[in-house]
Amino acid sequence: MGGVGGLAVGGALVALSDPSQPPCALVGDRVAEVYGPAQRQTLHAAFLETELPYAQASFDSTTKVLDTFASRWAASAESACLASDRGEQSGEMLDLRMLCLDRGLLSLSATLEILSAVEPAEVRESAKIAAGLPDLALCEDLDALPKLAILPATPEQAAELDTLLPFVERIRAYVLADQFGEAEALLEAHAEALERSTYPLIQTLYRTWQGRLLFDRRDKQAPAILEQAHLLALEHGLDIQASRTATGLATLYGAENNLEAALRWVESATALARASGSNRLQAVAAATASGVYARAGRHDDAVD
Secondary structure (H helix, E strand, O other), X not given: OOXXXXXXXXXXXXXXXXXXXXXOOOHHHHHHHHOOHHHHHHHHHHHHOOOXXXXXXXXXXXXXXXXXXXXHHHHHHHHHHHHHHOOOOOHHHHHHHHHHXXXXXXXXXXXXXXXXXXXXXXHHHHHHHHOOOOOHHHHHOXXXXXXXXXXXXXXXXXXXXXXXXXXXXXXXXXXXXXXXHHHHHHHHHOHHHHHHOOOHHHHHHHHHHHHHHHHHOOOOOHHHHHHHHHHHHHHOOOHHHHHHHHHHHHHHXXXXXXXXXXXXXXXXXXXXXXXXXXXXXXXXXXXXXXXXXXXXXXXXXXXX
């Protein structure tokens, strides 16, 4: 593929072909359009408006996370572009790397939207909300990337990527910020288009967050929807997403005290996380496993 719909790959190729600029000089600048001085100022004002004595400290800890993410994003985007400029990777690998980075940029935008409307009760949790941003290390792991995403196979799927992925990433951000009402409203507003999608990545992410919201409501359909997301991920080689759905299912069954099922999903999540090579994914699987093992009375396993 020459590009992924209307995402960042086109911008990367422009930077490569612009003779007035050094190779890839501009590709990392896209993050500043989402998180720059103006957005930082808006965020600062939102925190100070709460008039809480720890508002400044919370702002400082939150922007430290955001600053680190933005710097990592810019460096990773430039690295991806330069690797193609030097002929070190295929066009498909560039597309996968830029798709991964675009998802990170969409998540950053959604997270800033949430933080800029922060309520006094949420200020203490603001750094935790920021820490829910995606793991950009995966965007640099050439072995892991095919397990994280699949490129659109048709122009129709590319169009679905452009139009639906921003909504999916906003839903993700709201769920991770425990703002389930907002996430559910957004999902319902776009459910018809999401249901019609033929693009495996969108299908899998949609079912994942749909299942997560059903779990929050203690809806009995939650396990079936999450298992559907898990099977979709495995079917299309999205093992990293499959590890996440397995972790979600382990948590769900653990909360229902169905320890046999919970332990089965813990083992699946752990195996998939280890195979991914992602330290963050392994840490999440390990924490989930520890909780499930403790519920099952297997305290030695919980400690390990």
